[in-house]
Amino acid sequence: MNLTLKIWRQKNAKEAGNLVTYPVKEVSPDMSFLEMFDVLNEQLIQKNEEPIAFDHDCREGICGMCSMYINGRAHGPAQGTTTCQLHMRKFKDGDTIVVEPWRAEAFPVVKDLIVNRSAFDRVISSGGFISVNTGNAKDANNIPIPKDDADNSFAAAACIGCGACVAACKNSSAMLFVSAKVSQLALLPQGRIERESRVLNMVRQMDEEGFGSCTNTGACEAECPKEISVENIARMNREYLMANLKK
Amino acid sequence: MSKINSKIPEGVLETKWTKYKSSVPLVNPSNKRNIEVIIVGSGLAGASAASSLAELGYKVKCFCFQDSPRRAHSIAAQGGINAAKNYQNDGDSTYRLFYDTVKGGDYRSREGNVYRLAEVSANIIDQCVAQGVPFAREYGGYLSNRSFGGTQVQRTFYAAGQTGQQLLLGAYSGLERQVGLGTVKMYSRHEMLDIVMIDGKTRGIIARDLITGKLERHFGHAVLLCTGGYSNVFYLSTNAMGCNVTAAWKAHRRGALFGNPCFTQIHPTCIPVSGDHQSKLTLMSESLRNDGRIWVPKKKDDARKATDIPEEERDYYLERRYPAFGNLVPRDVASRAAKERCDAGYGVGTSKMAVYLDFTSNTLRYGQVEANKRNLHNPTAADLKKLGQEVVKEKYGNLFEMYEKITGENPYELPMRIYPAVHYTMGGLWVDYELMTTVPGLYALGEANFSDHGANRLGASALMQGLADGYFVIPYTIGSYLASDISTKAIPTDHEAFVEAEKKVQEQLDKLMNVKGTKSVDHFHKKLGKVMWDKCGMGRNEKHLTEAISEIKTIREEFWKDVRIPGIQNELNTELEKAGRVADFLELGELMCKDALMRKESCGGHFREESQTPDGEAKRDDDNFSYVAAWEFKEAGNWELHKEELVFDVVHPTQRSYK
Numbered sequence: 001m002n003l004t005l006k007i008w009r010q011k012n013a014k015e016a017g018n019l020v021t022y023p024v025k026e027v028s029p030d031m032s033f034l035e036m037f038d039v040l041n042e043q044l045i046q047k048n049e050e051p052i053a054f055d056h057d058c059r060e061g062i063c064g065m066c067s068m069y070i071n072g073r074a075h076g077p078a079q080g081t082t083t084c085q086l087h088m089r090k091f092k093d094g095d096t097i098v099v100e101p102w103r104a105e106a107f108p109v110v111k112d113l114i115v116n117r118s119a120f121d122r123v124i125s126s127g128g129f130i131s132v133n134t135g136n137a138k139d140a141n142n143i144p145i146p147k148d149d150a151d152n153s154f155a156a157a158a159c160i161g162c163g164a165c166v167a168a169c170k171n172s173s174a175m176l177f178v179s180a181k182v183s184q185l186a187l188l189p190q191g192r193i194e195r196e197s198r199v200l201n202m203v204r205q206m207d208e209e210g211f212g213s214c215t216n217t218g219a220c221e222a223e224c225p226k227e228i229s230v231e232n233i234a235r236m237n238r239e240y241l242m243a244n245l246k247k
Numbered sequence: 248m249s250k251i252n253s254k255i256p257e258g259v260l261e262t263k264w265t266k267y268k269s270s271v272p273l274v275n276p277s278n279k280r281n282i283e284v285i286i287v288g289s290g291l292a293g294a295s296a297a298s299s300l301a302e303l304g305y306k307v308k309c310f311c312f313q314d315s316p317r318r319a320h321s322i323a324a325q326g327g328i329n330a331a332k333n334y335q336n337d338g339d340s341t342y343r344l345f346y347d348t349v350k351g352g353d354y355r356s357r358e359g360n361v362y363r364l365a366e367v368s369a370n371i372i373d374q375c376v377a378q379g380v381p382f383a384r385e386y387g388g389y390l391s392n393r394s395f396g397g398t399q400v401q402r403t404f405y406a407a408g409q410t411g412q413q414l415l416l417g418a419y420s421g422l423e424r425q426v427g428l429g430t431v432k433m434y435s436r437h438e439m440l441d442i443v444m445i446d447g448k449t450r451g452i453i454a455r456d457l458i459t460g461k462l463e464r465h466f467g468h469a470v471l472l473c474t475g476g477y478s479n480v481f482y483l484s485t486n487a488m489g490c491n492v493t494a495a496w497k498a499h500r501r502g503a504l505f506g507n508p509c510f511t512q513i514h515p516t517c518i519p520v521s522g523d524h525q526s527k528l529t530l531m532s533e534s535l536r537n538d539g540r541i542w543v544p545k546k547k548d549d550a551r552k553a554t555d556i557p558e559e560e561r562d563y564y565l566e567r568r569y570p571a572f573g574n575l576v577p578r579d580v581a582s583r584a585a586k587e588r589c590d591a592g593y594g595v596g597t598s599k600m601a602v603y604l605d606f607t608s609n610t611l612r613y614g615q616v617e618a619n620k621r622n623l624h625n626p627t628a629a630d631l632k633k634l635g636q637e638v639v640k641e642k643y644g645n646l647f648e649m650y651e652k653i654t655g656e657n658p659y660e661l662p663m664r665i666y667p668a669v670h671y672t673m674g675g676l677w678v679d680y681e682l683m684t685t686v687p688g689l690y691a692l693g694e695a696n697f698s699d700h701g702a703n704r705l706g707a708s709a710l711m712q713g714l715a716d717g718y719f720v721i722p723y724t725i726g727s728y729l730a731s732d733i734s735t736k737a738i739p740t741d742h743e744a745f746v747e748a749e750k751k752v753q754e755q756l757d758k759l760m761n762v763k764g765t766k767s768v769d770h771f772h773k774k775l776g777k778v779m780w781d782k783c784g785m786g787r788n789e790k791h792l793t794e795a796i797s798e799i800k801t802i803r804e805e806f807w808k809d810v811r812i813p814g815i816q817n818e819l820n821t822e823l824e825k826a827g828r829v830a831d832f833l834e835l836g837e838l839m840c841k842d843a844l845m846r847k848e849s850c851g852g853h854f855r856e857e858s859q860t861p862d863g864e865a866k867r868d869d870d871n872f873s874y875v876a877a878w879e880f881k882e883a884g885n886w887e888l889h890k891e892e893l894v895f896d897v898v899h900p901t902q903r904s905y906k
């Protein structure tokens with residue numbers, strides 16, 4: 001099939017960017033979205049133009065590196081799917097596709113479709129862990145955990161840190177991402193010891209990074225490639241309230 | 248004198264590590280504060296080492312080329328991690344894990360290292376659970392296990408099909424905790440491009456800030472390379488796009504010997520290639536072989552749909568050839584068996600280069616178990632299928648989804664089509680028992696070293712090795728070196744060695760940018776990959792390897808004459824990054840072929856067609872090849888071979904049999 005792409009080009013963080021139109025021919029429906037970009041980039045290189053910079057690594061939907069805002073949706077039209085796992089069979093011959101970077105104050109554009117998501121790392125380093133030094137641990141089966149708790153914790157832990165939730169939210173809120181980590185640890189007995197300081201610190205850091213507030217639109221859950229549930233946000237709100245009461 | 252001394256402690260196997268630990272020199276806490284350690288890589292090996300060393304008090308700098316340490320390729324591991332916990336009471340033990348690993352590696356690894364690995368394996372699970380890694384559990388609240396290829400016990404711990412993700416996020420959280428405490432400084436989007444040596448010791452690295460393109464100098468009393476494997480030399484592999492050999496290769500060029508470069512693992516269960524646009528291959532975890540049965544039609548070129556082929560016309564060739572292990576034979580054996588069937592004309596799918604992985608019979612079996620649990624009497628076949636599918640979904644849901652996204656086919660209804668693909672590299676920087684390379688102060692951990700898997704790695708043991716190296720080995724062994732280095736003050740980076748190293752890196756970047764040729768980096772990478780796959784892949788022979796060596800030389804020359812890198816050097820330039828990596832692959836590929844040519848025996852994943860048993864199994868030659876091949880770099884295209892003889896005191900090498 002033949003497509004028309006309108007892609008955000010921006011030289012670096014300082015200069016302004018704009019959408020540039022590129023035709024792409026002979027796209028196979030079996031290609032992934034990023035493989036279609038490979039084909040386009042190969043064409044650009046042939047013309048001695050600079051290829052489009054985009055983030056990607058695993059191409060298996062797990063590293064969270066890919067991040068394209070496709071036709072107005074974070075990671076494109078397919079439910080529960082990262083950009084790298086989106087396949088061209090989801091598009092039709094003759095389609096025009098608009099591709100932009102994540103847009104959020106806390107995720108400044110680095111170049112073309114690449115943004116800086118280091119704010120997420122700083123949120124984790126403010127409290128998204130259990131303080132256990134190597135060698136401290138006792139036998140793993142000394143901490144039996146009800147299967148439901150373990151499963152719910154796992155479901156929250158499936159977050160890949162891609163930032164689509166922030167990009168999808170009109171307030172650029174990071175609540176889904178932060179709450180997924182808070183929930184994962186709050187659901188486990190090992191994690192409960194630090195639950196109060198954890199939620200307070202992570203929320204404080206989240207605010208400092210310039211993420212917006214949550215107005216419960218649910219856009220994050222709808223666009224999250226790992227289908228992380230907004231129930232986590234409710235759980236985090238409870239954790240936060242409790243922690244504040246105890247302060 | 249030989250350049251290599253493996254430094255395996257004396258004494259009986261079972262006490263080597265304990266004795267070592269209690270006698271290794273220590274660095275006292277106040278000295279640790281003044282010692283700086285550079286860790287390149289933030290995967291399981293790098294992240295676990297960084298947090299553990301920082302907890303001990305060292306000043307750590309950690310580097311990765313992705314935008315966050317959490318995205319290291321370890322994240323993609325699916326199936327599980329082994330540990331000799333014997334929670335299932337099925338006869339597992341440290342010794343059995345050790346034995347399985349040595350045998351699985353086809354007797355080309357060191358007993359001392361492998362025993363240590365098996366010994367610390369149990370601590371890894373404890374550590375991870377304490378960190379909040381949500382492993383799969385049974386209804387009673389205890390940890391669940393499954394089995395993996397090459398073993399007959401259930402010792403694999405897992406988190407659905409996302410084990411690597413959960414383990415890495417655990418290690419990453421430990422790392423970020425130290426970043427928060429100020430004991431680790433993290434450098435994301437940085438690529439190490441050389442090591443710096445002063446008076447014969449490693450004293451730092453040169454790294455490129457991938458956003459500004461600027462080169463940076465970093466001092467360290469020791470440098471740890473935790474930079475992963477080099478499967479991408481084949482262009483198509485299951486590895487992430489960015490995986491590369493550059494860090495290890497730069498170290499190799501500075502004198503670190505490279506161990507067993509030709510030992511690569513071809514994984515039997517991957518989604519087959521769909522066309523020329525293919526950029527990578529996707530693994531379907533080995534754990535699926537627990538519950539799936541592999542088959543091809545008994546008739547050649549059978550065009551019927553899989554579900555229309557009756558049971559008696561299917562050839563479950565693994566079960567037929569290897570009745571004792573069946574679908575759970577090790578990877579190298581399973582891969583070659585698939586290739587054999589496809590080459591003989593029994594392959595399926597449009598390309599005929601695929602076999603079926605079928606879940607029907609186990610789905611029904613699970614359905615029956617579930618029906619019993621729920622007290623359902625006389626369930627219909629449809630009930631059983633539905634109940635069974637729920638169980639399968641819980642175990643492998645994300646893998647099935649991934650398969651459907653990529654192929655457009657529903658694996659709950661149709662068997663998966665799979666074919667072997669390059670997956671892991673057992674070869675890597677040669678290291679001694681302390682994980683030090685032949686360059687003093689330079690260590691290699693995780694997939695980047697050659698150490699524990701011999702000629703074939705068993706499933707679920709790379710995660711184990713990466714975390715063992717980082718959490719439980721290096722914190723002890725590094726003391727042995729640093730204890731004698733406490734009086735060395737941080738060396739200013741205007742030292743001439745830093746200047747010289749930076750200049751060399753700069754020259755290479757200039758050289759790449761100045762070729763201004765006509766072909767993209769990918770063009771050369773694909774060409775190299777094809778030669779490697781065709782001639783240094785699942786089956787290797789003297790003629791092909793000799794050809795490959797000269798073909799790779801030609802591609803390398805063309806690359807340096809005709810590669811085109813648009814853009815400029817001093818900014819984010821993804822083509823320039825790729826070009827540097829491919830330039831190194833073009834040297835490594837040649838060494839791999841040379842190593843494969845030299846090793847005239849077959850062993851593990853290295854199958855020399857000239858050396859096989861009458862029924863087509865790999866035939867080892869212990870009299871002539873029971874050694875680690877450690878190659879010393881002289882100049883591009885010229886290496887000297889050193890041999891480390893392997894001594895087996897405890898397990899006696901026999902012809903590996905899974906029949």
Ligand SMILES: Cc1cc2nc3c(=O)[nH]c(=O)nc-3n(C[C@H](O)[C@H](O)[C@H](O)COP(=O)(O)OP(=O)(O)OC[C@H]3O[C@@H](n4cnc5c(N)ncnc54)[C@H](O)[C@@H]3O)c2cc1C
Nearest residue numbers: 288289290291292312321326327439475693694707709710
């Ligand atoms: C799809 C897949 C599934 C797998 N499943 C399993 C499994 O179920 N069980 C199992 O045991 N094993 C599995 N493996 C193997 C296992 O995942 C890897 O061997 C292991 O994770 C490697 O870890 P590592 O820490 O050595 O390296 P990696 O995780 O690859 O990390 C490398 C790090 O080095 C950095 N780096 C590299 N070069 C440079 C440079 N020049 N400068 C700066 N930084 C650099 C990278 O940024 C990264 O942080 C799987 C592998 C694949 C591909």
Ligand code: SF4
Nearest residue numbers: 159160162163165224
């Ligand atoms: S919550 Fe979902 S969208 Fe947000 S970072 Fe995690 S995986 Fe991405």
Ligand code: FES
Nearest residue numbers: 057059064066084
């Ligand atoms: S590239 Fe890793 S999630 Fe898309």
